[in-house]
Amino acid sequence: MNRAALFVLADGRFPAGGHAHSGGAEPAVAAGRIKDAASLEDFCRGRLHTAGLVAAGLAAASAAGHDPLELDEAADARTPVPALRTTARKLGRQMMRAARATWPSGELDALAAARPRGAHQPVVLGLAARSAGLAPLDAAYAAAYETVSGPATATVRLLSLDPFDATAVLARLAPDLDKTAAAAAAAAQRIPEDGTDALPAASAPLLDITAQQHAAWPVRLFAS
Amino acid sequence: MHLDHDLDETFPERHTYSAAPKGPDGTRRALRIGLGGPVGSGKTATVAALCRVLRDELSIAVVTNDIYTREDAEFLLREAVLPAERITAVETGACPHTAIRDDISANLEAVEDLEDALGPLDLVLVESGGDNLTATFSKGLVDAQIFVIDVAGGDDIPRKGGPGVTTADLLVVNKTDLAPYVGSDLEGMARDAKAQRGELPVAFTSLKNEGGVKPVADWVRERLTGWTAGPT
Numbered sequence: 001m002n003r004a005a006l007f008v009l010a011d012g013r014f015p016a017g018g019h020a021h022s023g024g025a026e027p028a029v030a031a032g033r034i035k036d037a038a039s040l041e042d043f044c045r046g047r048l049h050t051a052g053l054v055a056a057g058l059a060a061a062s063a064a065g066h067d068p069l070e071l072d073e074a075a076d077a078r079t080p081v082p083a084l085r086t087t088a089r090k091l092g093r094q095m096m097r098a099a100r101a102t103w104p105s106g107e108l109d110a111l112a113a114a115r116p117r118g119a120h121q122p123v124v125l126g127l128a129a130r131s132a133g134l135a136p137l138d139a140a141y142a143a144a145y146e147t148v149s150g151p152a153t154a155t156v157r158l159l160s161l162d163p164f165d166a167t168a169v170l171a172r173l174a175p176d177l178d179k180t181a182a183a184a185a186a187a188a189q190r191i192p193e194d195g196t197d198a199l200p201a202a203s204a205p206l207l208d209i210t211a212q213q214h215a216a217w218p219v220r221l222f223a224s
Numbered sequence: 225m226h227l228d229h230d231l232d233e234t235f236p237e238r239h240t241y242s243a244a245p246k247g248p249d250g251t252r253r254a255l256r257i258g259l260g261g262p263v264g265s266g267k268t269a270t271v272a273a274l275c276r277v278l279r280d281e282l283s284i285a286v287v288t289n290d291i292y293t294r295e296d297a298e299f300l301l302r303e304a305v306l307p308a309e310r311i312t313a314v315e316t317g318a319c320p321h322t323a324i325r326d327d328i329s330a331n332l333e334a335v336e337d338l339e340d341a342l343g344p345l346d347l348v349l350v351e352s353g354g355d356n357l358t359a360t361f362s363k364g365l366v367d368a369q370i371f372v373i374d375v376a377g378g379d380d381i382p383r384k385g386g387p388g389v390t391t392a393d394l395l396v397v398n399k400t401d402l403a404p405y406v407g408s409d410l411e412g413m414a415r416d417a418k419a420q421r422g423e424l425p426v427a428f429t430s431l432k433n434e435g436g437v438k439p440v441a442d443w444v445r446e447r448l449t450g451w452t453a454g455p456t
Contacts, residue, residue: 013326013327015326015327015329017327018327019317019319019326019327020316020317020322020323020330021317022317090330094329094330094333097332097333098329104231104234105235109235154317157317157319218293218294219293220292221292221317221318222317222318223315
């Protein structure tokens with residue numbers, strides 16, 4: 001395996017559509033909940049330990065070779081609002097396109113054929129990591145990091161926040177990222193005994209509610 | 225040189241996600257033309273005019289890349305230049321050039337969805353959100369690109385050059401009717417464009433006038449003839 005593949009996969013410039021999404025930051029900025037670096041950090045920490053942990057668990061399980069279709073159903077069960085299901089599948093489809101061109105594999109082809117409109121993004125991300133020869137923990141890191149790097153970049157654009165401050169926020173979250181990725185990978189290891197119920201199912205109701213509202217905004221900078 | 229060329233044999237489709245001229249069933253896909261250029265230069269108006277002129281002879285669809293609204297798509301719908309199912313909008317997250325150049329996945333999916341829903345098309349127009357002079361389309365997304373500027377944006381733009389002005393397959397200088405009012409020197413613009421672009425074509429248009437889009441429509445027809453006759 002090439003550990004360096006993780007840099008390619010987790011790079012914010014990996015062409016899988018993430019740049020058009022704020023991870024819930026746009027409605028949070030509009031509501032005044034994110035207004036500076038400190039509140040961005042609170043937002044990101046909350047998202048990491050909820051949506052981030054769930055995504056990381058799914059990605060780790062997928063990277064470990066568990067049935068992606070079953071994981072896709074587990075992802076649906078953990079994504080109560082339609083707007084976020086749509087977003088996750090849209091991003092999953094875009095990730096699939098990039099992954100199949102980057103690390104082609106029969107497993108990616110099979111999932112693409114079974115879910116032509118897109119599987120949940122963390123499931124595809126995990127399978128991309130697997131195709132790249134990465135470990136489940138690596139996939140968990142990539143998924144967890146993405147749930148905070150997306151809102152941080154988006155907030156730089158939305159609030160004209162100092163980019164150095166936003167990057168420092170991400171650096172301060174590093175210990176939490178370690179814990180989240182480790183917990184996610186450990187949960188994925190329990191699947192053989194407990195099934196997909198072993199995967200984290202933490203939820204952030206406010207993220208769900210504002211995502212659904214945001215989907216109906218007539219004017220917005222980000223797709224989600 | 226591909227170090228992983230063994231993968232190319234196992235997964236021949238890996239290089240064809242973007243713009244392979246033929247689909248898996250051997251049919252030739254639609255010609256994809258991108259329209260880019262600064263805000264307000266007339267990209268949407270050019271798309272609308274092209275649709276009106278070409279829709280009776282060609283099967284057309286349009287993808288718009290609005291920056292923060294659906295206004296461009298809604299303008300085309302309101303003007304009824306094409307039936308609603310032939311127009312789709314992509315959201316670009318405050319970064320229009322990213323969606324047409326660095327990460328083209330959302331636009332590719334929009335194009336493919338249109339082709340899936342409508343059946344074989346002749347022409348897909350992909351309109352960028354208004355951007356700066358460096359914004360160009362990826363070759364993975366379009367087969368040819370038009371860069372639209374206008375005389376009122378300053379007659380020094382062709383001289384300044386930049387990737388859009390210099391490399392676009394067609395440079396359109398729009399709103400020539402305004403030249404006398406804004407003191408723009410059309411001959412100077414043509415001269416500068418020639419210096420920047422060499423043999424690449426330039427079209428001067430005034431979309432306000434009847435038949436104003438003709439030079440662009442003629443260029444599109446020419447490209448389409450070349451595309452249809454292209455290597456099998």
